Every structure is written in structure tokens, then in C-alpha cells.
Amino acid sequence: MHSARVVLLGPQRLHRTLNQAVESLGIHGTVAAVTAGWEEREDEDQEMREHLGGRSVNLRIWERAEDVMARDPELARALRERSDRLREQHELYRLRLSHSIEAAREMLRREPTPGREEMLAAERAGAIEAVRDLDAFHLRRVALIHREFEADWSPSERDAVADHRRDLASVLDACQCVCVAGGHVVALLHRLRLFDVLPLFGARPIVAWSAGAMALGQRVVLFHDSPPQGQGAAELHEEGLGAYTGLLPFPHAKKRLLLHDKRRIALLARRFAPDTCAALDPLTRMDWDGANWHGAPGTLRLHEDGILVQAGAA
Amino acid sequence: MSATLVQDIERHARLGPWALEAWLAGRQFPVVEGRTVTFVFRGAVDEVKLRHWIHGLATALPFHNVPGSDLWFLAIDVPEGSRLEYKLEVVTGNDHRLIQDPLNPNVASDPYGVNSVVHGTGYQEPEWSLPDPEARPGEIVEQTITSKSLGDRPIQVYLPARFRRSRRYPLLVMHDGEDYVRYASLKTSLDNLIHRLEIPSMVVALIQSRDRLREYADDPRHADFLVRDLVPQLESSFPLVGKPSARGLGGASFGAVASLAAAWRYQGFFDRLLLQSGSFAFTDIGPHDRGPVFDPVVRFVNGFRRNPGQPAAQLYVSCGVYESLIYYNRSLVPLLERAGLDVKYREAYDGHNWENWRDRLREGLSWLFPGPLWMVYE
Numbered sequence: 001m002h003s004a005r006v007v008l009l010g011p012q013r014l015h016r017t018l019n020q021a022v023e024s025l026g027i028h029g030t031v032a033a034v035t036a037g038w039e040e041r042e043d044e045d046q047e048m049r050e051h052l053g054g055r056s057v058n059l060r061i062w063e064r065a066e067d068v069m070a071r072d073p074e075l076a077r078a079l080r081e082r083s084d085r086l087r088e089q090h091e092l093y094r095l096r097l098s099h100s101i102e103a104a105r106e107m108l109r110r111e112p113t114p115g116r117e118e119m120l121a122a123e124r125a126g127a128i129e130a131v132r133d134l135d136a137f138h139l140r141r142v143a144l145i146h147r148e149f150e151a152d153w154s155p156s157e158r159d160a161v162a163d164h165r166r167d168l169a170s171v172l173d174a175c176q177c178v179c180v181a182g183g184h185v186v187a188l189l190h191r192l193r194l195f196d197v198l199p200l201f202g203a204r205p206i207v208a209w210s211a212g213a214m215a216l217g218q219r220v221v222l223f224h225d226s227p228p229q230g231q232g233a234a235e236l237h238e239e240g241l242g243a244y245t246g247l248l249p250f251p252h253a254k255k256r257l258l259l260h261d262k263r264r265i266a267l268l269a270r271r272f273a274p275d276t277c278a279a280l281d282p283l284t285r286m287d288w289d290g291a292n293w294h295g296a297p298g299t300l301r302l303h304e305d306g307i308l309v310q311a312g313a314a
Numbered sequence: 315m316s317a318t319l320v321q322d323i324e325r326h327a328r329l330g331p332w333a334l335e336a337w338l339a340g341r342q343f344p345v346v347e348g349r350t351v352t353f354v355f356r357g358a359v360d361e362v363k364l365r366h367w368i369h370g371l372a373t374a375l376p377f378h379n380v381p382g383s384d385l386w387f388l389a390i391d392v393p394e395g396s397r398l399e400y401k402l403e404v405v406t407g408n409d410h411r412l413i414q415d416p417l418n419p420n421v422a423s424d425p426y427g428v429n430s431v432v433h434g435t436g437y438q439e440p441e442w443s444l445p446d447p448e449a450r451p452g453e454i455v456e457q458t459i460t461s462k463s464l465g466d467r468p469i470q471v472y473l474p475a476r477f478r479r480s481r482r483y484p485l486l487v488m489h490d491g492e493d494y495v496r497y498a499s500l501k502t503s504l505d506n507l508i509h510r511l512e513i514p515s516m517v518v519a520l521i522q523s524r525d526r527l528r529e530y531a532d533d534p535r536h537a538d539f540l541v542r543d544l545v546p547q548l549e550s551s552f553p554l555v556g557k558p559s560a561r562g563l564g565g566a567s568f569g570a571v572a573s574l575a576a577a578w579r580y581q582g583f584f585d586r587l588l589l590q591s592g593s594f595a596f597t598d599i600g601p602h603d604r605g606p607v608f609d610p611v612v613r614f615v616n617g618f619r620r621n622p623g624q625p626a627a628q629l630y631v632s633c634g635v636y637e638s639l640i641y642y643n644r645s646l647v648p649l650l651e652r653a654g655l656d657v658k659y660r661e662a663y664d665g666h667n668w669e670n671w672r673d674r675l676r677e678g679l680s681w682l683f684p685g686p687l688w689m690v691y692e
Contacts, residue, residue, distance in 0.1 A: 013692060014448065037690075040480055182692045211691040222688045228512045228680035235688070251691045 004202075006216065006244045006288040008280060009209040011182065011251055015282035016051050018207060022177060025205050029055065032175035032204075036061035036191045037183020037211045048181070056179065057171060064164040065191040071160040075153060079194075082149045086238075089145060093138040094235065100134050101233040103127050104271075108263040128270050135236040135271070139219065142238040146193075156196050169200050182210025182251065185222070189215040189240060198241050206243055210251040213280060216243040221272065223250060225258040234268060244288040248272050250302070253279035262306025269302040277302035278311050286311060319345060319352060320387075327383035334385060343417035344432045349394060351432055353377065353402075354417055355386040361405035362386040365412060366398060367665045368636040374403060396434030396663035397670065398636070422669050424497050434663065442506045442676050443499040449509035450475030454501065454520070457551065461543040463535040467521070469544070471552070472501060474508050474515035482555045484516045484683055485548060486588075487540065489530060489565030489572050491520025497668035503675045511687040512680045517552050519544065527607050530565070530572035532614035537576035541583055559627070562682055564588030566671045568611075575614050577625035585627040586682040590671045591634060594642040615642075622653040629657045630678035632671075634664040 007021050022031060033049075033056040035042045042062040049056050069076040104127040112120040155161045172178075178201050180188075188211050192198075206216065214220050223234035250257060258264050259279070269277050276293060278286050278301050285296035295301070295312030303309045326337040338356070345352040355362045355377060362377035377386035392398065399422055401412045414421060415430035422431045433439075452474045459467045470492060474483070494500035500518075507513045521544070523529045529536040540563070549556050563573040563584040570592030577584045595608050596615040602608055618625075629650060633643035640661070647659045658681050664670035 011692065037692075040478065041476065182690075184686065184690050186689055214691060224687055227687055228507075228676050229684065 005205040005290065007205065007207045008213040008247070008249055008278070008286040008288070009207065010280045010282040010284040011210050012048075017283060017285065018048070018179060018209070019052050021207050021285065022052065022179070025177060025207070027176045027205065029176040030174050031056045032172055032178045033058045034061055034178065034180040034188075034192070034197075034212065035183070036065070037181055037185065037188035037215075038062070039184055039187055045181075048179075052179075057175065059168060059171060059178075059197075061191045061195065061197070062187075064168075065194055068158075068160040068164065068194065072158055075155060075158055075160070078149065078153050079190075082145060085145050086142065089138070089141055090235070090237070093134070093141075096134055097131070097233055097235065098231060100127070100131050101267075102231070104131050104267055105263065108267060128267065131271055138236055139239060146238070155194055161195060165195055165200065168195060168197065172200055172202070172204070175204065177205045177207060180206060180208035180212030180216060182212050185211035185214050185220060186237065188212065189220060189238075192241060198243060201243075209280070213249040213251060214240065216241050217248060218242050218245055219248065219272075219275070221248055221250075223268075224256045225261070225264055234271075246275055247286065247288070247293055248275045248277050249280045249286075250277055251280045253300075254281050259308060264306075265302050265308070266304055266306035269304040269306075273304065276311065279308065319347070323354070323385060323387055324380055327380040327385045331384075334383065338417070343415070346392075346432065346435055348435060349391050350389055351392045351398070351434065352387055352389045353415065353432075355402060355404075355415070356384050356417075357386075357404065358384045359386075359404050359406045361403075362388075363403040363405070364388055364390070364400055365403045366400040367667075368398065369638040369640065370636070392432075392434045393663050394434055394436040396636075397437050397665075397673075398432050398434070399429040399665055399667050399669075400432070401429055422497075422667060424668050425493060429667075431669070437663075439669075440673055440676060442510070442512075443503050443672055444506075445502055446506050446509065449505045451505050452501065452508070453477070454495070457548075459539075459544050459547050461539050463538040463543070464529070467539070467544075469522070470495075470520040471548070472504060472518035472520060473552075474517070475505065476515070479553050481515070482553050482560075484514060484560035484562070485519065485545070485552075485554045486516060486562040486564060486586075486679075486683070487519045487521060487544065487584075488588075489521060489523075489563075489569030490526065491518070492522050493668070494566075494671070495520060498672035498675070500672075500675065503672065503679075507676060507679060507685070511685045511690050512676065513683045513685040516683060517548070517554060519548055526568055526572075530568035531607070531610040532571065532575040533610070534579065536572055537579040540576045541580045545583075558582055558585040560585075562586035562588060563626075564590070564678075566590035566668075567593050567666065570594070571611055571614070574618070574625060578614075578618055578623060581624050584625075587626045587629045588678045588682060589629060589631045590674060590678070591632065591637055591639055591666050592643055592646070593639060594646050595639075596642065619649060622649055622655075624653065624655070627656060628682055629655055630660075630674075630681050631657060632660040632662065632674040632678065634666060634670045635661050636663065636665040639666065 035045050107124040107127040208216050217240040220237040220240045222237050225232045284299040287294045299311045300308040301311035326334045343354045363374040377388040379386050404411045418430045420431045421428045454470050454472050457469050457471050561584045565573045570589040594615050595612050602612045633640050650657045
């Protein structure tokens with residue numbers, strides 16, 4: 001477990017608060033930047049560098065992973081096979097989830113018969129528990145695929161990866177904190193995991209937003225309430241890096257979630273309890289001190305009653 | 315039409331022109347109340363008719379005159395969520411004029427002009443088709459395609475925002491593409507849907523024909539142009555994925571015929587088809603009654619229906635229920651499904667027009683080319 005401070009911010013594209021967050025941590029020196037979620041646009045970090053006053057150094061995680069693939073074709077092949085296994089595992093999960101989530105939604109839609117409220121309440125709890133069980137099962141299945149891959153291939157010990165890890169450690173030596181930007185959450189997570197970066201970050205504070213915030217948690221939840229196709233059921237994708245506990249970030253919540261729909265909000269909050277489901281919209285901020293979360297004013301969390309309340313409050 | 319509205323119309327008409335003028339001034343027409351749409355016209359004319367393109371209704375519906383006044387009205391029943399394009403035919407003596415509804419500011423344009431539009435209860439112009447200041451705009455560039463079959467053709471190519479040569483993009487070829495941009499907000503919709511991650515960043519070739527009724531009607535030269543000239547030249551000019559699964563072909567009306575016909579002639583080349591209000595006329599027996607321009611279309615569709623093959627892996631088919639083509643499109647769907655193709659079919663309470671085609675773009679494009687919505691959080 002990473003024991004240092006973690007700050008999660010709202011999306012940064014239109015409302016930049018990153019530099020302010022870094023300054024608030026008392027950091028005035030070099031900042032390591034991870035923009036691997038931007039994939040092949042990883043190096044287009046000019047605006048962020050300017051925003052940080054030119055003191056950031058990009059860890060080039062995407063580029064390093066590409067280099068590993070080129071230098072170690074065996075490992076590259078194994079990574080592709082793992083991706084295929086993961087894809088199929090997710091497809092099977094989605095199939096089961098579509099049914100169990102619909103059952104839970106139906107239970108929440110249903111009105112109780114007067115005098116027999118307890119009956120429906122128990123069925124609702126059972127339906128939500130079934131979704132939680134499925135999520136937990138899926139999480140174990142995906143973790144098993146990753147464990148088997150680690151056991152078979154020990155990527156950290158392979159030359160190409162080890163070389164980059166040594167170089168990353170050296171670059172990080174000069175950095176006082178790490179910023180992790182958003183983008184493609186799985187691309188980001190898998191590349192960070194390939195280089196086993198968390199031990200390299202050490203006790204440096206981490207500031208992350210959007211997919212960066214998601215990848216650093218214990219569980220990565222993909223979500224959108226009104227996609228153009230499909231029923232819009234949030235999916236528990238896999239374990240994250242575990243830099244913090246107790247919180248699930250929902251970036252762009254105003255755009256991606258139907259925040260006025262109390263049933264959907266209640267289902268999300270109950271499904272992922274006891275974690276706090278935090279709505280990370282622009283200008284919001286959650287601070288992890290290694291033990292507790294503190295929400296900046298205006299940062300909201302999804303409550304089990306289906307409403308939004310100030311995050312970090314009891 | 316509600317009794318109250320009729321009474322109001324008649325009462326103000328009886329009070330005289332000034333009272334009527336004042337009453338009309340504060341109102342938006344046509345009036346939509348539930349499923350009833352009431353059209354109103356003022357003028358010293360002999361007849362007023364509603365001219366529309368709703369298959370199933372009489373082509374011209376006469377307005378009623380309020381006795382002793384120059385006020386005319388017509389109420390019709392319209393399903394919720396409908397969108398109707400129309401004109402008014404105003405008759406004075408032997409003079410027949412087709413005009414836009416003077417009391418309705420809502421209009422829709424197409425290559426033939428401008429129509430008045432009324433929206434039934436529940437219809438909403440899709441917000442993803444309107445400019446979004448947060449969406450990064452793509453760019454449209456000019457290109458000339460050299461073709462042995464059709465001669466050199468100027469086309470336009472939509473490049474997504476943050477286009478990079480180091481990436482590989484899917485390709486969609488849109489028949490009447492410039493019209494799609496002009497009349498169906500295609501560029502704005504692409505910008506927005508890409509920004510919202512509902513479709514991937516993609517390259518869209520916007521092709522036009524000056525002889526579309528011939529070239530789009532299963533003309534083998536057109537299919538050759540697409541497969542032998544257009545796509546190879548685009549793949550050498552732009553960083554495209556270059557695989558059937560990342561190639562789409564689409565269009566409306568005869569453009570849909572051209573899409574299906576080319577995909578049928580070159581099976582396995584385009585895996586994704588967007589077919590909107592396709593003019594898929596066919597005959598089970600005897601001749602068709604749609605005129606000689608449809609002869610090659612009917613020949614193609616009859617042949618296709620006998621042996622559909624595998625023109626594409628995935629097809630999005632849409633049609634308006636107010637179109638005469640609805641029968642052809644409806645009967646195409648089970649045929650495609652029997653052939654084992656993955657089909658999504660959508661009907662809308664709309665006609666054969668660009669805004670109908672615009673309104674289906676989100677669903678069609680995101681079905682054929684799903685974006686990274688679930689994976690990307692920027």
C-alpha cells in the first residue's frame with residue numbers, strides 16, 4: 001500500500017487546478033508526469049508543462065511500454081494473449097451483469113405494497129447483493145489472470161522492463177511528486193502495472209485526475225448512464241494499483257451519470273459500498289492523508305439514499 | 315384540435331381583423347396539443363392546402379375557412395415524436411403557389427429548397443447535432459481522386475480533431491457527403507460524437523456525384539470507383555486501418571442503394587453499412603411503377619433479394635414511417651437477418667429528408683463504429 005498523500009482532482013482540460021494542488025502540498029520542485037493514458041499522444045504535454053511552470057518531467061510510460069514490446073517479442077506476445085483472455089472474461093461478466101443489474105433496477109423501480117415494505121426491502125437488498133457477488137467474482141477471475149501472467153512471465157525481471165524501471169527510478173530521484181493524467185484507463189493501468197511503478201513512486205505525494213484517479217484506486221469501475229448503445233450499467237473492470245483505499249472516483253459525473261435519477265445513484269452507492277463514490281467534476285478535489293478522505297467544498301459523493309451529499313462529511 | 319382553440323379562432327375572427335391580428339401575434343403556429351397539430355393561415359385566397367410528404371395521407375389536405383374572415387385552419391392527428399416537413403399550397407383563381415408557412419419560423423433545407431417544419435409532441439432536435447464549444451473541431455480538406463471509371467473526382471475528407479499521422483483511423487465513405495454536412499449537420503455531429511467518445515476518431519470521405527440517379531443506381535463504374543480508386547488512394551494519402559472491419563459505406567435514398575450495391579459487388583471489402591431511407595424498390599411480380607430511373611435499382615434489389623450473400627458484417631438500416639419506402643426497408647430487414655448479418659433497424663416518425671437522416675446519425679454511427687466511451691476518461 002502506498003502510504004503517501006494522494007490528491008484526486010476533477011478533469012483538467014477546461015479548469016486547471018493541478019498547479020494549485022501541487023503548490024498546496026508544499027511542492028515547489030520537479031514534478032513527474034504520467035500521461036500514458038493519452039496513448040500515442042503521450043508527449044503532447046506542452047500545456048500541462050506550461051501550467052506547472054515548466055517543472056514537469058514526463059515519465060514516458062507509454063513510450064517505454066512500446067519499447068518493451070519491440071525489444072521483448074515473447075513478452076509482447078504473452079501480453080496480447082493476456083489481453084485476449086481478459087477481453088473474453090469481461091464479455092462473460094457483461095453478459096451476466098446485464099441480467100443481474102436489470103433485476104436490481106427492477107426491484108428499485110417497484111413500489112412496496114403498503115404494510116409489507118419489509119418484503120420488497122429484503123428483495124432489493126438481495127438483488128443488489130447478487131450484483132456485488134458477481135462483481136467480486138469477476139474481480140477474482142481477472143486478478144487470477146493477472147497473477148498467472150505474473151507467475152509465468154515475471155515482467156519486472158525481464159531485461160527490457162528492468163532497464164526502464166532503473167531509468168524510471170533515476171528520473172524519479174529528482175522529483176518531489178507524481179501527477180497522473182487521465183485518458184484510456186486500462187491502457188494507463190496496464191502500463192503502470194507493467195513497470196510496477198507504485199514502489200518506485202515511494203512516499204512522494206500523487207496528484208491524479210480522471211482515468212489517473214481511477215487507475216490508482218483499489219477497484220476500477222467503468223461507467224456511463226446514457227451511452228448511445230446498451231443499458232449503461234457500470235462495470236467493475238479490475239483491481240487498480242491500490243495507492244489509496246475507500247473511494248471510487250467518478251470523473252465527469254455530471255456528464256456521465258444521471259445524477260437526478262435517485263434509483264441509479266442509490267444502486268451505484270449501495271453496490272460499491274463501503275467505498276465512497278465521489279463525483280469528480282471540474283474544480284472538485286478529494287485529499288487522502290493515508291487514512292482518511294477530505295473533500296473540498298462542493299465535492300459531492302453519491303449517497304445510498306440516491307442523493308448527492310458533500311464528500312468527506314459523515 | 316381542442317374545442318377551446320376552435321372557439322378562440324372563431325371568436326377572434328368574428329371580432330374583426332384587428333382583434334384577430336392581436337390574437338395571432340402572441341402565438342406560435344402550428345399549435346401542437348398532444349397528438350393534434352393545428353395549422354393556421356391568413357389571407358384573402360380561394361383555397362389553402364397542406365402539402366406534405368407523408369405516405370398514407372392524401373397529398374393535399376384542405377384547410378377550413380372561418381366564415382366571414384380570411385382565416386384558414388386545419389387540424390390533423392400526428393403521432394408523438396413526429397417531425398413533419400410541409401408547404402402550403404395557396405390558390406387564388408387559377409394561381410397556385412407553394413409557399414412556406416408564414417406563421418411558422420421553423421424550416422428545414424435540402425438541395426431543392428426550404429420547407430416548413432412542425433415538431434410533434436415529444437420531438438427534440440438532438441443536442442449532439444448542435445455546436446458544442448467544448449468539442450474540438452475536425453477539419454475538412456479537399457482531395458482529388460483519379461479514376462479510370464468515372465474520371466477525376468474532387469472529394470472532401472473529414473479529418474478528426476487532433477488528427478495524427480502516427481495513428482490509424484477507420485474510414486467511412488458517405489455518399490452525398492457534402493449534402494450530409496450542409497443539411498444533416500454531419501461535421502458538427504462527427505465533432506461532437508468523437509468528443510464524447512461515442513465513436514472513434516475517424517476519417518470520413520464526403521463524396522458527391524453530379525449524376526447520382528445513374529451512378530448510385532448499381533452502376534458498376536461507381537462500385538469500381540469506390541473500391542479500386544477511392545479507398546486505395548485514401549489509404550495511401552491518410553493513415554487508415556485499411557481492413558474491412560474498419561471500412562464503412564453509407565448514404566441515404568439512392569446513396570443507400572449505392573452503398574449496398576457496391577458492398578454486394580465487392581463482398582468482404584466494407585464491413586459496415588449505414589443505409590438511411592434506402593430506395594430499395596423491388597418487384598415480386600410484374601413491373602414497378604416508379605419510373606425508368608428505378609429500372610436498374612429494381613434489377614439490383616431483385617437480384618440482391620434472390621441472393622443476398624454477405625455484403626457486410628454489420629448494417630444499420632433506418633427509414634421514416636411517413637416515407638413510401640418504408641415497405642421496402644421493412645422487408646429488407648428479415649432478409650438481411652436470414653443471411654446471418656448483424657442488423658440494427660430503426661423507424662422514425664419522419665419523412666424522406668435530411669433531418670431524419672441527421673437524427674439517426676448518433677445511433678447508426680455508434681452502432682457501426684463504437685467509440686472508447688467506456689475506457690477513456692480525460
